[in-house]
Amino acid sequence: MKLLSAAQTRALDQATIQAQHITSADLMERAAGAVTNWLLDELLLDYDTEIQVCCGPGNNGGDGLVVARQLHRAGYPVQLWLLPAARHSTDFTHQKQQLPTGLAVRQIAPDNLPTITAGTVVVDALFGTGLSRPLEGLAAALVRHLNDSDATVVAVDIPSGLYADATQPADSAVMRATYTLSFELPKLAFLLPQNASFVGDWRLLPIGLDAQAIQNMACAIHFVTADELRGRLPKRPKFSHKGTFGHALLLAGSKGKIGAAVLATQACLRAGVGLMTTRVPAVGYDILQISAPEAMCLADPATDFLTELPDLTPYAAVGIGPGLGQHDDTRAVLRQLLETAQVPLIIDADALNLLGAQPELQQLLPPDSLLTPHPKEFERLVGEPARDDYHRLDQLRNFAGRTGCYCVLKGAYTALAAPDGALYFNSTGNPGMASGGSGDVLTGLLLALRAHQGISPLAAALVGLHAHGRAADLALPHTGHAGLLASDIVRFIGPALEELMDE
Numbered sequence: 216m217k218l219l220s221a222a223q224t225r226a227l228d229q230a231t232i233q234a235q236h237i238t239s240a241d242l243m244e245r246a247a248g249a250v251t252n253w254l255l256d257e258l259l260l261d262y263d264t265e266i267q268v269c270c271g272p273g274n275n276g277g278d279g280l281v282v283a284r285q286l287h288r289a290g291y292p293v294q295l296w297l298l299p300a301a302r303h304s305t306d307f308t309h310q311k312q313q314l315p316t317g318l319a320v321r322q323i324a325p326d327n328l329p330t331i332t333a334g335t336v337v338v339d340a341l342f343g344t345g346l347s348r349p350l351e352g353l354a355a356a357l358v359r360h361l362n363d364s365d366a367t368v369v370a371v372d373i374p375s376g377l378y379a380d381a382t383q384p385a386d387s388a389v390m391r392a393t394y395t396l397s398f399e400l401p402k403l404a405f406l407l408p409q410n411a412s413f414v415g416d417w418r419l420l421p422i423g424l425d426a427q428a429i430q431n432m433a434c435a436i437h438f439v440t441a442d443e444l445r446g447r448l449p450k451r452p453k454f455s456h457k458g459t460f461g462h463a464l465l466l467a468g469s470k471g472k473i474g475a476a477v478l479a480t481q482a483c484l485r486a487g488v489g490l491m492t493t494r495v496p497a498v499g500y501d502i503l504q505i506s507a508p509e510a511m512c513l514a515d516p517a518t519d520f521l522t523e524l525p526d527l528t529p530y531a532a533v534g535i536g537p538g539l540g541q542h543d544d545t546r547a548v549l550r551q552l553l554e555t556a557q558v559p560l561i562i563d564a565d566a567l568n569l570l571g572a573q574p575e576l577q578q579l580l581p582p583d584s585l586l587t588p589h590p591k592e593f594e595r596l597v598g599e600p601a602r603d604d605y606h607r608l609d610q611l612r613n614f615a616g617r618t619g620c621y622c623v624l625k626g627a628y629t630a631l632a633a634p635d636g637a638l639y640f641n642s643t644g645n646p647g648m649a650s651g652g653s654g655d656v657l658t659g660l661l662l663a664l665r666a667h668q669g670i671s672p673l674a675a676a677l678v679g680l681h682a683h684g685r686a687a688d689l690a691l692p693h694t695g696h697a698g699l700l701a702s703d704i705v706r707f708i709g710p711a712l713e714e715l716m717d718e
């Protein structure tokens with residue numbers, strides 16, 4: 216799915232109206248109808264629920280007017296509130312004229328704000344994608360009034376006051392929605408941790424926006440769904456053998472962190488690699504052989520950390536990082552790997568920290584390498600804290616462009632920046648993954664996919680990120696959020712990948 220800017224959303228609106236020979240009022244009727252249906256079918260409004268619909272002066276307010284009309288006609292006790300404004304959109308004015316006479320119109324004023332009681336549902340139709348500046352005055356007072364209440368707030372399209380694709384000034388008033396109902400496509404703002412308390416639970420409501428127009432829209436930011444990935448992972452041919460799926464090498468572990476090497480190894484095996492060799496310091500040899508008997512193990516001459524790079528000739532891809540530690544000798548192994556590797560590299564955890572501590576090593580990164588930092592590792596990598604989540608995404612895209620590598624930013628909606636500037640957000644996963652070891656599993660999974668010759672670097676990264684979160688989602692009913700361990704993710708990698716395979 217494309218994540219369109221506010222201007223593109225307006226253009227799509229117009230393209231739909233032209234392509235489908237409808238009026239903007241028809242489209243508004245559809246949009247509002249989808250909101251009304253969601254309120255009735257998903258929120259399960261009953262006839263006793265007090266519903267306050269708050270409308271601004273533009274088309275977002277127009278949507279609110281139609282929702283109020285539809286709910287009123289269906290017999291629900293709606294109270295309709297309008298924000299005074301110097302100008303109103305044409306469609307707002309049109310919809311206001313369609314209001315049934317029995318539906319009272321109340322003007323919002325400093326001394327006349329909606330009264331919220333227990334169970335009140337507020338429909339926030341003040342401002343949508345046409346927001347042009349931070350809220351102030353009466354609009355800000357209303358939003359603060361509602362934020363201080365216990366109302367269930369359902370935001371139409373986007374919480375009022377929230378910019379769709381930029382950070383609003385600090386301390387500006389933004390609605391804290393319980394639910395946000397976005398038309399057809401999500402907005403970039405929904406995917407960023409800084410906006411979680413405004414956006415609440417977000418849902419997409421299809422309203423028949425023109426598919427061809429969406430396809431024609433130039434857009435470098437994507438929210439990746441299972442539908443878009445299905446078929447990107449080749450089915451295993453009948454006469455395949457272990458040589459078909461590549462031989463992966465993992466460099467991982469140090470004393471006390473051999474578990475990271477074990478988890479990444481198990482994940483790589485479960486992701487279908489043909490052959491797997493894991494290089495660990497000598498202290499990890501027995502542990503690895505026992506916990507991952509399908510993998511071969513190469514012990515380093517040193518006991519507690521890696522000091523030597525093995526011969527890379529047999530391997531189709533190399534992963535480095537989980538549990539590695541940051542010893543000087545290990546840094547020399549990383550340098551040697553970067554200087555000599557002729558195959559795809561996956562770089563994670565302490566290998567990223569070593570790259571952050573010695574930025575000159577970053578110039579050695581082979582193009583198309585895949586780096587998998589979480590935000591703190593990413594900050595160390597680029598050597599500069601981000602001002603906010605948007606700035607961090609800019610840093611991510613710059614890093615990918617500068618190095619020619621694919622760079623991940625792990626989180627609830629993990630982002631992937633490609634060297635060509637495109638940005639992809641993963642759509643799977645759950646907060647049960649927020650515990651040690653989940654990232655090590657991702658490294659192993661991605662390593663297997665990069666060792667596979669039949670998958671492009673981009674497809675490997677997208678399929679890997681998706682399957683990682685999906686495996687955790689499949690594990691969830693068996694474990695619950697608190698009980699979800701990294702090893703549970705490993706167990707469901709197979710089924711998660713199977714869902715994406717060619718028929």
Ligand SMILES: NC(=O)C1=CN([C@@H]2O[C@H](COP(=O)(O)OP(=O)(O)OC[C@H]3O[C@@H](n4cnc5c(N)ncnc54)[C@H](OP(=O)(O)O)[C@@H]3O)[C@@H](O)[C@H]2O)[C@@H](O)CC1
Pocket residue numbers: 224225227228242243246271272273274275276277278302303304341342343344345346347348349350351354371372373398424
């Ligand atoms: N595209 C789609 O898919 C569909 C879109 N639809 C709906 O249309 C919505 C977009 O509508 P929209 O463009 O009319 O903008 P909207 O958000 O109502 O605000 C504009 C008004 O607010 C004003 N204003 C702005 N900022 C302000 C501020 N801080 N403080 C005070 N005033 C401020 C601004 O005035 P001005 O900036 O000119 O002073 C203008 O009057 C979209 O979110 C969705 O709900 C559906 O109906 C159909 C499908």
Ligand SMILES: Nc1ncnc2c1ncn2[C@@H]1O[C@H](COP(=O)(O)OP(=O)(O)O)[C@@H](O)[C@H]1O
Pocket residue numbers: 564589625626627628629643644645646647648649650651652653654655656657683684
């Ligand atoms: N709230 C969340 N929702 C979805 N995925 C999450 C969430 N928290 C963490 N994850 C995922 O779990 C993994 C954690 O990786 P990382 O921080 O490297 O952990 P570790 O180093 O302990 O293995 C990442 O892939 C991240 O996207």
Ligand SMILES: [K+]
Pocket residue numbers: 275339340341342343370371372373374375
């Ligand atoms: K809104």
